[in-house]
Amino acid sequence: MDALLERVLDAHGGLDRWKNLSALSARVTYGGPFWEFKGHPDFADTNLVEASLQEQHVRQIQESIGRTVDFDKKADRVIVTGADGAVIDALDRPRTTFDGYTPDTRWSIAQIAYFRAYDTWHHLAEPYVFTWPGVEAHEVEPWTEDGQEWRVLSVTFPGSVDTHSATQLYYFDAAGLLRRMDYEPDVNGRTPVAHYIREEQTFDGIVVPTRRHVHARNEDRTPDLSWTPITLDITDVTFS
Numbered sequence: 001m002d003a004l005l006e007r008v009l010d011a012h013g014g015l016d017r018w019k020n021l022s023a024l025s026a027r028v029t030y031g032g033p034f035w036e037f038k039g040h041p042d043f044a045d046t047n048l049v050e051a052s053l054q055e056q057h058v059r060q061i062q063e064s065i066g067r068t069v070d071f072d073k074k075a076d077r078v079i080v081t082g083a084d085g086a087v088i089d090a091l092d093r094p095r096t097t098f099d100g101y102t103p104d105t106r107w108s109i110a111q112i113a114y115f116r117a118y119d120t121w122h123h124l125a126e127p128y129v130f131t132w133p134g135v136e137a138h139e140v141e142p143w144t145e146d147g148q149e150w151r152v153l154s155v156t157f158p159g160s161v162d163t164h165s166a167t168q169l170y171y172f173d174a175a176g177l178l179r180r181m182d183y184e185p186d187v188n189g190r191t192p193v194a195h196y197i198r199e200e201q202t203f204d205g206i207v208v209p210t211r212r213h214v215h216a217r218n219e220d221r222t223p224d225l226s227w228t229p230i231t232l233d234i235t236d237v238t239f240s
Contacts, residue, residue, distance in 0.1 A: 027236040
């Protein structure tokens with residue numbers, strides 16, 4: 001195992017602990033103008049989230065209206081249902097439906113539900129998912145930002161795990177805690193993104209990044225902090 005990855009896992013509760021967990025639940029509040037830009041402003045809301053930790057499966061229940069999103073990578077299907085259980089929208093092989101899309105393309109309900117679901121699952125399963133079969137993680141050159149030097153882990157995911165882009169960069173401070181991640185979402189025309197961790201909390205001995213801001217990324221890898229398309233605030237995390 002890469003030395004940096006081992007350091008990161010220890011800082012987030014330890015690999016043995018993660019291996020013995022089956023799921024977590026949390027309350028996640030989504031904000032920012034991105035959701036309205038994609039045609040679904042009501043997706044900027046608070047959801048109760050249940051995420052499996054040994055497979056890519058996540059369920060989200062929107063508190064205000066009871067709408068449910070269920071994404072199961074093994075079945076390769078996303079389903080959106082109303083409070084009454086009736087199916088609002090659904091997609092098989094949802095990733096393929098974004099072929100040819102640009103950053104300006106509007107999305108269907110099932111598409112934005114899929115994006116939010118796989119994205120949220122990743123944030124809750126990291127860094128444990130870095131140890132899954134087929135995932136390759138290795139340290140690359142460090143990065144200096146605002147006078148701080150961060151160690152950088154390059155992680156490449158197999159097709160069996162849905163993520164923004166096949167290879168993503170994760171930046172860690174001296175304590176082994178996540179400070180930033182870089183990716184280019186395939187579903188959104190590969191727009192460069194710099195995703196920052198602003199706060200974290202410890203729940204049952206596991207460190208969870210709880211306040212996240214997503215920014216555009218410039219060609220020189222610096223962030224464009226002039227606006228924040230997406231925010232995530234995570235609370236009430238419990239593990240089982």
